[in-house]
Amino acid sequence: MLDRKLLFITGKGGVGKSTVAASLARAAVAQGKKVLLCEMDAKGALSKLLQTTELGFVPREISPNLSAMTMNTQDALREYVGIFLKTPLIAAIPGLAGIFDFVADAAPGVKEVLVVGKLCYEVRKGNFDIVIVDAESTGHIVAQVAAPTTLRNFVSIGPLNEQTLWMTEILEDPQKTGVVVVATCEEMAVNEAIDLVAALQSKTNVDTAAIVVNRVPSEVFTKSQEVVFAQLNLAKNKSIVAKKIGLNIDLALQATDLGRARRNLATHHISWLRSGLAQLQPIKDFLLLPDFSYEASDVLVNKLSSELEAELS
Template identity: 35%
Template structure:
């Protein structure tokens, strides 16, 4: 198999560029011959957008050789969960049972998270993909999703629901399942703080889950030149060097496993992903 992981969960503070990183990881695996599912857990459209897909749905859509794209919406995920995991007949998933379960998912702990995360983990469990890349919820929310199977297991001692919670937790934490949590952060105070809090939480709650921290939009160094009244770009260059120096300090604190360069002067999402692709290939 061209990849070493079965599942990449890509998280990061909002605005960190996690969707672009997830897209680059999916494209990288697909170009090496893997059969890849890129799945957006938040139905925000960020991941499909960065892959140049205008109309992604719950059903995986083949967008290029080896690459499929899907977006999770809660109604479809809930319907599939009831049908596949709870053996509720398809006709019944649009009736009162769904409405009752939907109300439960809005109030009971971990139900909403288990339905969404469960879709991703089910795609890993049932096979058919060399790699599943999920554009996951942001760093502030991801602990609730990771802990959802254990929360359910604490509430339900036996039966089908407990069995489901156990295999979901195993995919997340069993080294043989090859799950990787990719945490994307900008080299700024708040993103670095959230990321270090998340990694500390993982060390305590999920010490076995493999994770990699990625610093995104890292500014390239500029050569030092003598200031001149006749060079109009002096101010911009000085600002660039000041920001780069600040990033260097936050990088020392974060100690990222990988750094991705800032893609300057480019606003097209697909072009940004194309630039990142050359970088993630080296991981």
């Protein structure tokens, strides 16, 4: 997965897209790659996770071999006009950017093309080995990666149309581009992940590189330990055990049981996810990441990136 040039990390809101994107970026750096990490929604979550100051449209190296930027349609438009049309003067006309923003809001694919175009442009320039995108949530990603094609269908001629061709080449090459769908072990997150993969496969030619299930609680007991736990947890045994130990251990049992319940529920959702995906075209990587959600963000990213490195090697 990290051998590709462009990865979009997406999933339902709240599943930990930014964390996974940042961790993947760290894992890629650890493999000796030069990485650009791009935040799509300017929420500032990424800079917080990476413990750096606010990010801008111009990539900034925040640690050796790791650069980061935040996407901005206006800047992307200015860059597009400057680079591809070689008419920097036009871009400077006051109010023009406003008009474009307005049109871009209305016409299908314009905004997405500017954004995706910027990402593809970074890939084409080749300053980085891999561009990792902390993308928008599931609702937008299909429109985003399919934007060059959508726009081509809408505007038949013109420079914007021509520009979409090379973008499509990068986006539709599974060696180069992939979408990473992040889910957690929850009903809605799993359903959205299945729907998203189905939509990506049916509505776009962009490859789904991996499914990442984030925050998977670890298994509590082995099968044989389960039997012992069940005995300890039996109502009739509780008082006997308490007497032997000299202390009531009900709360410890309850805490363990909560862990078991969370694990069981997670296993149930993971198998639901697997069976949903089994109906679709196969996806190469299916990764399970442990639950570190109670760690501070820097520790969290470090731990997750080590997990990812191990899983991907």
